[in-house]
Amino acid sequence: MILMLSMMIIKIHKEKRLNLSNRLSNAKSDSPCAKPEEPLPEEESSKYYDLDTFDESILIRNKNIREYKQSEENVGSQDDNFDNNIDQYKDDDENDEDEIDNDSKMEESVSTNINSIQDEKGTDQNAMEGIDLSAWNQFNLSPIIMNELKSLGFNKPTPIQAKTLHFSLSGRDVIGAAETGSGKTLAFGIPILEYIFKKVKDSNQLVGLILTPTRELAMQIRDHLQHISKNSLIKIITIVGGMSTQKQQRLLSKHPNIIVATPGRLWELFSENDAYLSNLRRIKFLVLDEADRMLEIGHFEELNHILTVLSRTRNNTNEWAENDIKEKECTYELTPRQTFVYSATLNNKLKEDLKRKKYKSKKINKESTGTMTELMHRLEFNDSNPIFLDITPEDAVAETLQESKIDCLTKEKDIYTYYFITRYPGRTLIFVNSIDCIRRLIPVIKLLNIDVFGLHAQMQQRQRLKNLDRFKQNPKAVMIASDVAARGLDIPLVEHVIHYQLPRSSDIYVHRSGRTARSRKEGVSLMLCSPEELSLYQKLCLKLNKVDGLADFPVDRGILNSMKQRINLARQIDQDEHKMQKMNHDNDWLKKTAQEFEIDLDDEEIVNDSNRGNQKQIKEKIRSMKLELKSLLSQPLIPRGVSTKYLTSGIVRDLADRLLDESSHNSAILGVKNTKATDDLRSKKKTIPL
Structure with a gap:
């Protein structure tokens, strides 16, 4: 009897456990668990805009364009899915099956959405009919490119585009130096797309390779080129670290026309595949964007291998065929290759050599290893006289940028940082030189009820993009970052850049400061200079041709x-x-x-x-x-001169009126008007006697 009761109890428990297990499995199927260990979905990167060509006025319109593009791809017009999305976080085999299923199942359900989006696009195009594109007519561009330039609101080329497109479209090699935000992406992107539209008959031909130093910059270049060629069958992919290698190998097997890549992951995938290396040697265009950063430790080794494979004269340059790179016989005729090199910063000595064409005759010695001079030798320009165009301003920063400094002790930097972001709320980037400093500052600023995010090289790629997205969405957010954020980040409308720790070189300062004052908008670059950094500050001013130094930023000591x-x-x-x-x-x-x-x-x-x-x-x-x-x-903070007992007493006599006018006053500081840092700095400069 006891045995039977025991068996019944065990049976009941088993049934309960089975029911609970089924309920849990159903819950899991309804809401899949997060998989942080799996590669980052590249879909998140499509939310960002290219900094070099960003324009606030087309922000909403670009969103509609992306939605329209995504809907078209779901119908199956580009079923190969060359936008490099991996947003399902599934195994690669499952992704392939899902792509096929989605194309067949979603065609009818999406058609109505496409019609509505097309109506919106039609309305948007009607609004854009008044745009005059006559400034582009001189380049005789394809109708697809002209239509997309119009839809994106690019009514005329930027200075770097206007000066380089004539040469690059005619087949010349170009070395370009232009400030950040000047439109370099289209300067090298349009010639590649134009060549594919007019001269490439094989849709599977690899035409262009674009190398960049950072993942974010690679993704942004891809997105921008896809916008310009949206209504074509051109296939553009990114090959970068932090993504699924299996997914990227599958994309490569579908024969893209343009590859945008970082050197490390590209070499990882190509070095073991002879067919990939063979295709690489047939490319028509080679682009190095932000070329000077390619020479940094961590980039140059892989770039060295890639340039060795691309070399046309390897038999005569055995000194470059090192590091166990196997020489492979070339059984095909090498085609001419155009090379574009772009950067926001080039040292003055190299500029002089480029202008006088001296770099070609110089011998590379040990001292020149890993420098831009060596890179110019390695690129083997097809053009005997490559075009060099330098349109960087004399002070190396944008004309609309207001530069200033605050002299303070090291222990006072936290106070001045809190003062600035409270007094002038706005999207602010704070640059430091060490990751430890980021980890120390973020919790302190968070305790002060300020939305703050971090960005540095040791963060996972998923977290980096999430922080960027949150920072971009909040117009008053603060981001504390290392110099990984100095280039290639797609952050619209950054109002202020604070150098919490002074940059180690003038080039880094230029790129840091270039995150603001973009697209002819105003911005502030503020240095917090301690006595220990005085010698570094003086060197920076000397390199930047700031003979009188930077203006002191006005601070309300109260x-x-x-x-x-x-x-x-x-x-x-x-x-x-x-x-x-x-x-x-x-x-x-x-x-x-x-x-x-x-x-x-x-x-x-x-x-x-x-x-x-x-x-x-x-x-x-x-x-x-x-x-x-x-x-x-x-x-609220109470500045000096304000009485907390009687509104009409103290120095500020109109305090009551200020408190009533909340819209024009800073809510965090009692009785202080909302003013822009650029305006306060400009007014202070006017009051200084000459």
């Missing part, structure tokens, strides 16, 4: 003093929380070690009385300080 208590509290909270984390980490380590040696520990052995008391005190201290900081942050 507001600054009232911020010190907040900053000190946030710092102390962060330090104490770090102590708590260290104690917990030590305890976890002790538990793990004891478990490995199969030793049982009591709680008293893990945390002794003194540590337990310290933890309790620190927790109580942190809680108290957070309450105090919360109370301070709930109230």
Whole structure:
């Protein structure tokens, strides 16, 4: 009897477990789990715009264009899916099956959406009919390119495009130097697309290779070229790190026309495949964008291998055929190849050599290894006299950029940073030189109720793009970044750049500052200069031809003093929380070690009385300080000269009127008008006697 009861109980439990398991499996099927270990979906990168050609006025229109393009691809017009999306996070074999199924199942359901989107596009085109494209007529471009230029609102070429397109469209090699945001992407992209439209008959021919130093820049170039060639069958893919190698190999097997790549991943995929290397040697166009950064450690080794494979005279340049690169016999006739080299910064010595054509006759010695001079030798220009065009301004930065500095102690940089982002709320990029500094600053600024994000090379690619997207969507957000963000980031409308730590070279300063004041819009580049950085500051001014240095940024000391208590509290909270984390980490380590040696520990052995008391005190201290900081942050800052008892007393006599006019005053600082940093800096310059 007992045995039968036991069996019945066991049976009931099994049924309950089975039901629970089914419920859990159904829940999982309804809402799939996140898979952070799998490669980043490149779909996220399509949300960004190319910084070199970004225009705020076409932001909404570009969104409609992307939606229209995506709908067309779902119908099956480009079923090969060359937009490099991997947003399903499934195995590669499953992705292939899904692509086929989606094409057959979604055709009818999407057709109505396409019609509505086409209506929107038609309305948008009607609004754009007034755009005059006569400035482009001189280049005799294909109708597809002209139509897309019109739809994107590019009514005339930028200076770098106007000066280079005549030469590049006629087959000349071009070396171009132009400031950031000047439209270099179209300067080299249009000639490649134009060649494919007019001269390429084989739709599977690899025509162009575009090399970039960063993943984000590669994705942005791809997106922009796809916009310009949207209504064609041109296939453009990206080959970059942080993505699925299987997906990229499958895309390569479908014979793209243009590859936009970073040197590392490209060499990883191509080095073991003779067919890929053979196709690489047949390319018609080679582009190096941000060429000077290609020479940095981590880029040049793979670039060296790629240039060796692309070399037309390898038999005569054995010194370049090193690092175990196998020489392969060439059984085909090499076609002429156009080479485009673009950068925002070139050193003055190289500029002089390029202007005088001296770089071709110079011998490469050990001192020149890994320099732009060596790179010019390695590229083997097909043109005996490549065109060099330099349109960078004398001061190397945009004319609309306001440059300034604040002299302060190292320990005061946090206060001045908090002052600036509170006094002038707006999309702000803060550059530092170390990842440790990013990790220290972010929690402090977060404690002050400011939306802040981080970006550095040790972050996963998924997190990098998510932080970029959040930063882009918030017009008052702050991003603290290393120099990985100095180039190639697609962040629209950055108003301010703060150099929390001074850049190590003038080139880095130019690229950092180039994140703002783009597309003829105004921006501020602010240096926080400590006494320890004075010699570096002087060297930067010398390199940038700033003989008199940078203007001092106007600071309201009354507001600054009232911020010190907040900053000190946030710092102390962060330090104490770090102590708590260290104690917990030590305890976890002790538990793990004891478990490995199969030793049982009591709680008293893990945390002794003194540590337990310290933890309790620190927790109580942190809680108290957070309450105090919360109370301070709930109230507006009170600048010097404002009376908290009587509105009409004190220096600011019209305080009552200011408080009533909330729209034009800073809500975080009592009685202070909302002004732009550019305007305050400009007005200060006017008051300085000559």
